[in-house]
Amino acid sequence: MERYVLSVLVENHAGVLSRVSGLFSRRGYNIDSLTVGETYNPGQSRMTIVVRGDEYILEQIEKQLSKLVEVISIKHCAPSETVVREMALIKVCASGASRIGVIETANIFRAHIVDVAVDSVVVEVTGSEDKIASLIRLLDPYGIKELVRTGLTAMGRGEGVLE
Numbered sequence: 170m171e172r173y174v175l176s177v178l179v180e181n182h183a184g185v186l187s188r189v190s191g192l193f194s195r196r197g198y199n200i201d202s203l204t205v206g207e208t209y210n211p212g213q214s215r216m217t218i219v220v221r222g223d224e225y226i227l228e229q230i231e232k233q234l235s236k237l238v239e240v241i242s243i244k245h246c247a248p249s250e251t252v253v254r255e256m257a258l259i260k261v262c263a264s265g266a267s268r269i270g271v272i273e274t275a276n277i278f279r280a281h282i283v284d285v286a287v288d289s290v291v292v293e294v295t296g297s298e299d300k301i302a303s304l305i306r307l308l309d310p311y312g313i314k315e316l317v318r319t320g321l322t323a324m325g326r327g328e329g330v331l332e
Contacts, residue, residue: 170221172201174246174253174323175230177216180239181207189216189240192233198226202255202320213241217322246323256295256319259305262312264288271311278304289314 179185186205193200202219220230227245234240246253263271264287271290275282280294294304301318 171223171227172219172221173227174248174251174321175216175218175220175234176244176246176323177218177234178208178241178243179214179216179237180241181212181214182239185214185239186216188237189218189234192237193220193230196229196233198222198230204320204322206322217246217320219321244325246325250326251323252326253297253321253323254295255298255301255321256293257301257305258283258315258317259292259294259308259313260284260289260315261292261308262288262314263290267311271308274304274307280304 177189179189190200190203198220200218201221202217204217205214207213208215220227222230231243231245234243261271268290271292272282275292275294278294278296278300280292282290283293284291292304292308294301298321305313305316
């Protein structure tokens with residue numbers, strides 16, 4: 170099963186997210202990741218949807234999405250033509266001597282310490298899924314208290330625009 174990243178431009182109003190996610194659930198398609206945000210145009214939002222399947226499933230998803238009135242455009246994001254990033258916040262046990270190890274590990278990944286408490290720190294990291302997974306693996310021995318990931322977001326490389 171291939172992994173596909175879709176960039177879907179939609180009208181920005183109530184109920185659109187529900188209709189898009191309902192379309193997936195009614196047809197038995199799983200969403201691996203879904204992020205939504207307003208674009209430079211406040212009347213439009215960009216959905217980045219990650220799905221798994223074969224080319225037939227991808228084609229069916231695109232056909233079904235295009236039937237929704239609120240959908241303006243759909244673009245399959247080819248890896249070579251797209252910048253894809255994710256962000257994670259990781260709360261790690263870090264007291265005494267272990268704090269230095271956590272900070273050094275975060276620095277190796279160009280992550281930032283965004284909160285410090287007596288017995289923990291919160292690390293913010295942005296990058297590819299692999300980069301984030303590697304950092305999580307290295308921080309795990311210290312004790313991860315909490316983890317939140319945003320899901321993928323994508324943008325066309327160079328002069329190209331995902332519209």
